[in-house]
Each structure stands twice: as structure tokens, then as C-alpha cells.
Amino acid sequence: MAESPNNRHPVSATHREQPGEVSATVIRLDKNENPFDVPRAIKDEILRRLATLPWSRFPEPRPEGVVERLAAFNHCGPDHVVVGNGSSQLLQLLLEVVTDGPTRILVPEPTVGPLSSIAQMVNADIVGVPMTEALQFNVPKLCSRAVAMKVEMVIIGSPHDPTGCVMAESDLVTLLNTSPGIVVVDESYYEFAHKTFAPLVVKYPRLVILRTFSIALGLAGWRIGYLLTSPDLARRINERMLPGSISTVSALAAEVAIDMHDHFRAQIEKLVSERERVYSALRRMNGVKPVPSHANFMVVRTDLTGRQLCQLLRERNILVHDLSGHPTLTNAIRVSIGAPQENDHFLAAMEEIFSG
Structure with a gap:
């Protein structure tokens, strides 16, 4: 089920948000939310x-x-x-x-x-x-x-x-x-x-x-x-x-x-298109293994632990969901698909982190 505001998991194992802490400049790709407003x-x-x-x-x-x-x-x-x-x-x-x-x-x-x-x-x-x-x-x-x-x-x-x-x-x-x-x-x-x-x-x-x-x-x-x-x-x-x-x-x-359900169709197809673009871009990076997804998010396995990657992305004002608490996903995060510009920032940050 979709994550409810009263049952949200922490953004990462190293951070719990405090009221008013997250600024408008932070890119939130951690809650599987729709990045587009209602038409x-x-x-x-x-x-x-x-x-x-x-x-x-x-x-x-x-x-x-x-x-x-x-x-x-x-x-x-x-x-x-x-x-x-x-x-x-x-x-x-x-x-x-x-x-x-x-x-x-x-x-x-x-x-x-x-x-x-x-x-x-x-x-x-x-x-x-x-x-x-x-x-x-x-x-x-x-x-x-x-x-x-x-x-x-x-x-x-x-x-x-x-x-x-x-x-x-x-x-x-x-x-x-x-x-x-x-x-x-x-x-x-x-x-x-x-x-x-x-x-x-x-x-x-x-x-x-x-x-x-x-x-x-x-x-x-x-x-x-x-x-x-x-x-x-x-x-x-x-x-x-x-x-x-x-x-x-x-x-x-x-x-x-x-x-007016048809009015949402363009947004849904845009998110699907962005999901495939993000997946393809991640696949080309060294040390990064995205998992194919049918949703508006995906699991990304890397050479780092999920906790480490969450922290590195947070330092670049990007929030993702840490999956390292699951025994089979210690080296994984879940990233939500955002608006195109948000996805661009995420991909640039991932390229910077894994280019060395």
C-alpha cells in the first residue's frame, strides 16, 4: 500500500527528519510520491x-x-x-x-x-x-x-x-x-x-x-x-x-x-518514460545495478551500502530510501521517479559518486 504520512520509514538509517528541517531545495525521491501536481x-x-x-x-x-x-x-x-x-x-x-x-x-x-x-x-x-x-x-x-x-x-x-x-x-x-x-x-x-x-x-x-x-x-x-x-x-x-x-x-x-481520469494519463506516461530513462542511465554507470521496475520507483544496488549512499546523496540535497535494513538489500536504495529536472540532479549526483 502507499506509504501513509503516519507510517513513514526513516529516509535513511542515519537521519530522522525534524519538523521544518527539510527545505524546499531538497529533492525528495524517498516517498514514492507523484512529483506532479494535480492538473x-x-x-x-x-x-x-x-x-x-x-x-x-x-x-x-x-x-x-x-x-x-x-x-x-x-x-x-x-x-x-x-x-x-x-x-x-x-x-x-x-x-x-x-x-x-x-x-x-x-x-x-x-x-x-x-x-x-x-x-x-x-x-x-x-x-x-x-x-x-x-x-x-x-x-x-x-x-x-x-x-x-x-x-x-x-x-x-x-x-x-x-x-x-x-x-x-x-x-x-x-x-x-x-x-x-x-x-x-x-x-x-x-x-x-x-x-x-x-x-x-x-x-x-x-x-x-x-x-x-x-x-x-x-x-x-x-x-x-x-x-x-x-x-x-x-x-x-x-x-x-x-x-x-x-x-x-x-x-x-x-x-x-x-x-476526469483521462486528464492524469499524460502524467502517468511521463513518469513511466522517466522511469525507463533513469533505469537506462543507471545501467551505464560503473558499480551501479538498477532493478527493472513496473512502478514509479526502483531498487538500485551499488558497490556502497545503502546507508553510505543515502548519506552521500543527502549531502547533495537528495533524499532516497535506505533499504540496508533488509538482509538481502544491504547495498541497496529505493529511489522514486521524480520530475525530469529532479531525475537529472539525481543522475548527476550518482555519476559524480561512482565516477571514481
Whole structure:
């Protein structure tokens, strides 16, 4: 799931931000954020519609306008859709519904995000399954471990954070047919991969798709996300959610983003193009081994430790995410794809660091 502001990992092992510490001149490539602002036409439409609403009224118990639009967008019934305050809240509600005594969650390792904090809140244990050396899903091990441990839930990202890999549909179907529990696919970054498993929700009642408006659609400040699943599970999750928990303005922004979804296409394609440009440039550098990605970020392995490289980049006013806390990624960072000029600064800094 997309990183929430309350569950962010430190920028590096040597630095924790203090309020007001990061200046506007720092290039932030550490949070998988969209570097582009929401298109002007969408902002104008949000403000136009907002002016017509009565601000003194409480939000709807359930944002029906958003639910109906999402159902049409994903070609499913409204009873398959749950809208919440970001994908992190939705995952917490899902775990609360599923948890009945000791619960085990199977995840690929390495994994980045707020899952460990959410699992602690519901007294669930996380069981990691190492990815392959090429940082791809080890589907046979995921399946065998799910069966052997009788896990209640398997959670994967597609694209996965931090590796950027995607799962093949045939592998997901195998996992669904093998695992005894719920299978959650976090699609927070699916727009950059042009690949989704949403059509499978109607066929597989134990499948849950998590989505966010925060990344490709640039609405991170509005805190809104949704999930797609079976009507029964959707109903149980909705019953756990406090009525009116989605603010009127967040719901309105989501409605406009869906209605004008085509306006985001140019930004998404620009980020995909920049991802490929950054990857190609890094591949040409000595001592640098970027990992192919389908997301708006990538893992970069180097001859330095992740901590060392984070510090060297920070000295050049560039923030990236240190992955050295993961045993298989001690020499790696995760870098988000920024705007072209930001990527140019990052590539120039990397060239300077590794040219010697």
C-alpha cells in the first residue's frame, strides 16, 4: 500500500527528519510520491463543485457517489466496493474483520510500508517468504508456506514495494486456488504497470484488491482509497467503518478524479518514460545495478551500502530510501521517479559518486 504520512520509514538509517528541517531545495525521491501536481482543470472542477455544496452538513454515511463511480470504472457492482481513508485504513479494517484469535499474514520479503504497524494493532503475526535473487515473487514457496502454515491471509503488492515487480495472472490464480485464506493484492502503483487483477474479484470471493488515489492521481493530501472484494466481505468491512468517516471534500475530490481520469494519463506516461530513462542511465554507470521496475520507483544496488549512499546523496540535497535494513538489500536504495529536472540532479549526483 502507499506509504501513509503516519507510517513513514526513516529516509535513511542515519537521519530522522525534524519538523521544518527539510527545505524546499531538497529533492525528495524517498516517498514514492507523484512529483506532479494535480492538473489545473481537475483542481478548478473540484473547487467549482465544492462551492455548490452546503458546508454545514455532515458527510454522507457512505460516499455513494464515489462508490457508484468506482463500480462503473472497475466494471463491477457497487456491493464489491469499499471506500476508506486511504488503503492503510482499509487494510486495518480488513484485518479486524478477518482476525479471530491468532492470525498469520504471509508476505514476500523484502516489503516496505506500514503493514508491520497495522499487524501489531490487531495482534497478527507477519511471516516473510524471501523473494528470488532477482527480486521476483517466489510463487511456489508462497503457496507451499500458505498451505503448511494454514495462514489466514497473504498480502502482495503488484507492483511490489520496494522491488517494483508484478505478479503474473496465472501465478495469482495458483495462489488463490492454493492458499486457504484471503489473498490481498495491493495495487497502489498499478497505473504505472498498466496491469490490474480487478476483473478477478467477481470470480474469486477470497480476493481483495487495494487501491489508492494518492500516487498516480496525486491526491495524497486528501487521504482516500478503496478496495474491491466479494459483496459479503465488503459488507462486513463497511459495518466496521464509522459512518461519515470520509469527508465531503475528500469524496468530492475522488468523484472529480474518476470523472476526469483521462486528464492524469499524460502524467502517468511521463513518469513511466522517466522511469525507463533513469533505469537506462543507471545501467551505464560503473558499480551501479538498477532493478527493472513496473512502478514509479526502483531498487538500485551499488558497490556502497545503502546507508553510505543515502548519506552521500543527502549531502547533495537528495533524499532516497535506505533499504540496508533488509538482509538481502544491504547495498541497496529505493529511489522514486521524480520530475525530469529532479531525475537529472539525481543522475548527476550518482555519476559524480561512482565516477571514481
